[in-house]
Amino acid sequence: MFQILFGVAGGLAIFLFGMTSCSDGLQKASGSALKSIIHKLTANPLIGVLVGILVTVLIQSSTATTVILVGLVGAQLMTLAQSIGVILGADVGTTLTVQLIAFKVTSYALLFIAIGFALNFLGKRARVKQLGQIIMGFGLVFFGLHIMSTTMEPLRDYEAFQEMLVSFGANPLRGLLVATLFTAIIQSSAATIGLALSLALQGLVPIEAAIPMILGANIGTCSTALLATIGAPTEAKRVGIAHVLFKILGVVLIIPFLGPFTELVRTTASDAARQIANAHTLFNVGIAVVFLPFARLFARLIEFLIPERTPDLPDLEQPLYIEHRS
Numbered sequence: 002m003f004q005i006l007f008g009v010a011g012g013l014a015i016f017l018f019g020m021t022s023c024s025d026g027l028q029k030a031s032g033s034a035l036k037s038i039i040h041k042l043t044a045n046p047l048i049g050v051l052v053g054i055l056v057t058v059l060i061q062s063s064t065a066t067t068v069i070l071v072g073l074v075g076a077q078l079m080t081l082a083q084s085i086g087v088i089l090g091a092d093v094g095t096t097l098t099v100q101l102i103a104f105k106v107t108s109y110a111l112l113f114i115a116i117g118f119a120l121n122f123l124g125k126r127a128r129v130k131q132l133g134q135i136i137m138g139f140g141l142v143f144f145g146l147h148i149m150s151t152t153m154e155p156l157r158d159y160e161a162f163q164e165m166l167v168s169f170g171a172n173p174l175r176g177l178l179v180a181t182l183f184t185a186i187i188q189s190s191a192a193t194i195g196l197a198l199s200l201a202l203q204g205l206v207p208i209e210a211a212i213p214m215i216l217g218a219n220i221g222t223c224s225t226a227l228l229a230t231i232g233a234p235t236e237a238k239r240v241g242i243a244h245v246l247f248k249i250l251g252v253v254l255i256i257p258f259l260g261p262f263t264e265l266v267r268t269t270a271s272d273a274a275r276q277i278a279n280a281h282t283l284f285n286v287g288i289a290v291v292f293l294p295f296a297r298l299f300a301r302l303i304e305f306l307i308p309e310r311t312p313d314l315p316d317l318e319q320p321l322y323i324e325h326r327s
Contacts, residue, residue, distance in 0.1 A: 005155060008151070011148060013192060014145070015145035015148060016195055017187065019138045019143075022138035023139055026134030029127075029134075045086075046297075049086025049089075052087055053066060053089060054091070056090075056091065057095050068226060071226065071240050071241060081236060085300055086293065089247065099281050100278045102195055102278070103272075109140075110140050110143035113137065114144060115140075116140075117133045142195075173212070173216075173259060174213070177216050197211045208276050208277065208280070212280050215277065216255070218281075219252070220252060223244050227241045227244075239303045251288040262283075
């Protein structure tokens with residue numbers, strides 16, 4: 002059992018390191034242009050969604066996009082209403098990462114790592130090194146997924162573990178809470194869904210149990226954006242709260258329709274891993290379609306829930322600059 006735990010922990014660590022490495026390389030390659038793009042092209046909510054998708058695909062992290070938004074809104078370079086379209090687009094853009102992970106290219110993972118390392122180690126130009134970091138990061142993501150999947154193979158014969166996973170389908174709230182907590186701790190929805198993909202590749206997790214895990218991962222990933230708002234101005238705090246509310250409201254809306262949603266996901270692919278990736282995409286696209294028409298109304302709601310703090314007025318009856326010393 003310890004070998005399985007060590008293998009999953011090590012595979013997850015490699016997966017997360019690969020995600021971070023890939024994201025860092027993409028951010029370095031794109032430079033400060035991302036903030037400029039977000040700032041200039043978000044007046045229209047629909048264009049904001051497209052910008053959110055583009056930026057998140059480039060940096061492979063909806064959380065990073067949201068953190069950028071927190072900074073821009075906090076610096077009064079854009080409004081909360083402008084940020085809402087980008088948040089929705091970022092959530093759609095991050096699903097493309099999971100779609101890539103769902104491709105069974107783990108046998109080429111070491112090749113990607115080797116090519117990426119060679120470019121990063123031998124390259125003279127910064128762009129070449131950044132490209133190498135991106136390729137190596139992708140290779141590490143797939144290699145980590147391969148380690149987790151291989152390590153979990155003995156769990157096929159472990160009845161208690163199978164019963165626990167099946168219980169997520171029978172009791173979706175349990176699976177949702179476990180995935181939310183796990184994602185909040187590791188601060189990566191892609192890693193949680195990658196773990197679900199690893200289980201699916203071994204035939205351990207049915208789609209009924211995987212969907213609550215996906216929904217929980219979507220809520221848990223908001224924790225990083227909330228942490229980024231600590232000490233930030235009120236406007237910036239509203240961005241983090243908006244991200245959380247979108248996810249929670251989306252989950253609340255879909256929970257009564259889990260049965261039909263599961264059947265819809267089943268029709269999209271025969272492969273379990275692809276079904277999981279498609280469920281993640283459909284959920285986030287659905288949130289964008291439902292909430293985008295009400296972006297400005299939603300911004301007003303957030304402003305009402307989190308009003309601007311008025312600065313404390315000094316006591317005019319007390320001296321401000323005279324020290325009370327004997």
